[in-house]
Amino acid sequence: MPLLFVAFAGRPALARELVEAPDARYLPGTIVIRTAERRLYFVNAPGTAIRYQIAVGKAGKQWRGVKYVEELQVDPAWSPPASVKRDNPNLPDVIPGGSPRNPMGARVIGLGPGGEYAIHGTNMPRTIGTFASYGCFRMHNEDVVDLYQRVRMGTPVVVLP
Numbered sequence: 001m002p003l004l005f006v007a008f009a010g011r012p013a014l015a016r017e018l019v020e021a022p023d024a025r026y027l028p029g030t031i032v033i034r035t036a037e038r039r040l041y042f043v044n045a046p047g048t049a050i051r052y053q054i055a056v057g058k059a060g061k062q063w064r065g066v067k068y069v070e071e072l073q074v075d076p077a078w079s080p081p082a083s084v085k086r087d088n089p090n091l092p093d094v095i096p097g098g099s100p101r102n103p104m105g106a107r108v109i110g111l112g113p114g115g116e117y118a119i120h121g122t123n124m125p126r127t128i129g130t131f132a133s134y135g136c137f138r139m140h141n142e143d144v145v146d147l148y149q150r151v152r153m154g155t156p157v158v159v160l161p
Contacts, residue, residue: 071110
């Protein structure tokens, strides 16, 4: 049950709201992703979290476990991973940051170890709330900018089914 809506720069909240924390064992500063819900929770204080609607991995592309923030980028360039390139061979090797064709959107919060997955914005906002990615977590650009300002290198990210 939402406790309060959080606005961004005078605009209505897209997909974020202040709610009860999804699980009391996670400390403030932890990101908890519930894949089946297509929701990301940033635990901001004991007992509360900011909940964001996200897009998650397609069937067969989902994963679970614990990763840590190991990269923070503004307007990142994107090089499609081999698995994406196999399915979409006409993609260029690099799409520059800031390009409207860049699927990474306004920010990237890279997860590691391994660097294969990220929490990022999107140039396809209609995919938010769906099973759409190759294992990354897509957010509205306004929401990823908000989350980006809250996280630090080393932030734990717990991905649950």
